[in-house]
Amino acid sequence: YVKGFVTDIGGRTSHSAIMARSLEIPAVVGTKEVTQVIAEGDMVIIDGLQGDIIIRPDEETIAVYKEKAAAFKEQQLEWAKLKDSKSLSKDGKQIEIAANIGTPKDLTGVIENGAEGIGLYRTEFLYMDSEDFPTEDEQYEAYKAVLEGVNGQAVVVRTMDIGGDKELPYLQLPEEMNPFLGYRAVRISLAETEMFRTQLRALLRASVHGKLRIMFPMIATVNEFRDAKAILDEEKAKLEAEGTEVSNEIQVGIMIEIPAAAVLAHQFAKEVDFFSIGTNDLIQYTMAADRMNERVSYLYQPYNPAILTLLKHVIDSAHAEGKWVGMCGEMAGDQTAVPLLLGLGLDEFSMSASSVLKTRSLVAKLDSKEMEKLANKAINECATVEEVIALVEEMQELIK
Numbered sequence: 001y002v003k004g005f006v007t008d009i010g011g012r013t014s015h016s017a018i019m020a021r022s023l024e025i026p027a028v029v030g031t032k033e034v035t036q037v038i039a040e041g042d043m044v045i046i047d048g049l050q051g052d053i054i055i056r057p058d059e060e061t062i063a064v065y066k067e068k069a070a071a072f073k074e075q076q077l078e079w080a081k082l083k084d085s086k087s088l089s090k091d092g093k094q095i096e097i098a099a100n101i102g103t104p105k106d107l108t109g110v111i112e113n114g115a116e117g118i119g120l121y122r123t124e125f126l127y128m129d130s131e132d133f134p135t136e137d138e139q140y141e142a143y144k145a146v147l148e149g150v151n152g153q154a155v156v157v158r159t160m161d162i163g164g165d166k167e168l169p170y171l172q173l174p175e176e177m178n179p180f181l182g183y184r185a186v187r188i189s190l191a192e193t194e195m196f197r198t199q200l201r202a203l204l205r206a207s208v209h210g211k212l213r214i215m216f217p218m219i220a221t222v223n224e225f226r227d228a229k230a231i232l233d234e235e236k237a238k239l240e241a242e243g244t245e246v247s248n249e250i251q252v253g254i255m256i257e258i259p260a261a262a263v264l265a266h267q268f269a270k271e272v273d274f275f276s277i278g279t280n281d282l283i284q285y286t287m288a289a290d291r292m293n294e295r296v297s298y299l300y301q302p303y304n305p306a307i308l309t310l311l312k313h314v315i316d317s318a319h320a321e322g323k324w325v326g327m328c329g330e331m332a333g334d335q336t337a338v339p340l341l342l343g344l345g346l347d348e349f350s351m352s353a354s355s356v357l358k359t360r361s362l363v364a365k366l367d368s369k370e371m372e373k374l375a376n377k378a379i380n381e382c383a384t385v386e387e388v389i390a391l392v393e394e395m396q397e398l399i400k
């Protein structure tokens with residue numbers, strides 16, 4: 001029943017904002033003070049596309065926004081024509097546009113929007129929706145439902161990423177000064193291995209029902225990846241010894257969301273099957289700007305040349321080892337970033353299902369060779385994020 005929401009706190013990549021995007025609920029977050037300005041009973045227009053809120057609008061403004069809403073619906077119908085198309089650039093380069101999900105219930109949006117598989121299944125919501133640790137069988141059922149629900153397309157399942165802004169009421173973790181820099185994700189998995197092994201067993205059992213890819217979050221060192229992979233291999237061997245069938249085609253990759261992993265991507269690339277770049281965290285750690293903190297949100301700069309330089313190194317390193325690279329952070333569906341990412345050679349773009357068709361439509365207008373020049377120019381000649389935005393806008397004017 002929720003038609004929209006606005007908040008004082010948070011940023012574009014807070015998980016409440018990400019969930020709103022996938023549920024297609026208009027939302028504006030991080031206004032700092034909106035709750036002090038809106039009174040009970042006020043009419044509010046929420047323009048989630050522009051990030052604008054209009055409180056107590058007059059008749060004329062209401063009419064303008066009704067028209068805007070109708071134009072957006074029409075635009076969506078236009079995009080919907082691309083539902084069953086491949087994702088091709090103007091010069092015929094094929095990429096994959098996949099969707100991010102948090103629960104098997106999100107599959108409806110994935111199918112409706114013609115996503116090419118799942119680039120990120122955030123499994124921690126399975127834990128957060130539960131009163132206690134979900135059992136191996138409960139997890140198996142959820143993973144099987146997702147693998148079967150996408151008609152043979154690939155599904156990248158991320159092992160649980162609890163911590164940061166995602167808490168589990170039944171997992172008592174000590175309070176920390178900096179939760180985003182603390183005990184989180186694979187750091188918990190490698191310490192509380194029983195919980196990790198249960199998840200891996202459920203995943204391995206489900207692997208026979210589709211095209212499974214397993215990914216570990218918040219990897220900072222090569223040894224963390226080796227340790228996690230060793231546990232996965234042990235559980236696979238145990239299941240097989242018990243006579244349980246497990247797929248031999250499972251790809252195992254990591255999220256690149258810690259600058260240390262991005263910088264050392266050329267070493268990681270020798271050992272993993274793929275990378276998925278988590279820009280939500282990678283940007284906050286590179287810029288030292290909390291993704292949840294509206295006071296430093298101006299530093300949350302996906303197109304900063306520093307970020308683009310890191311991305312280029314990650315993508316080139318993977319390609320040098322014959323591995324593919326996806327991106328599952330919100331940047332993958334950002335319309336200013338897409339031309340740059342296409343130019344950098346990103347293979348898979350994974351985003352909220354609601355952004356898939358709009359992105360496919362944008363990619364069809366872009367020449368991949370031209371975008372390569374654009375990305376290189378941004379990296380080699382731009383000093384500021386404003387300069388990069390100006391470059392992209394200039395290009396967008398030309399292709400209009």
Ligand code: PEP
Pocket residue numbers: 120122161257277278279280281282328329330
């Ligand atoms: C990311 O960090 O970009 C990411 C996709 O993971 P999450 O948003 O769940 O931290």
Ligand code: MG
Pocket residue numbers: 217257278280281
């Ligand atoms: Mg992350």
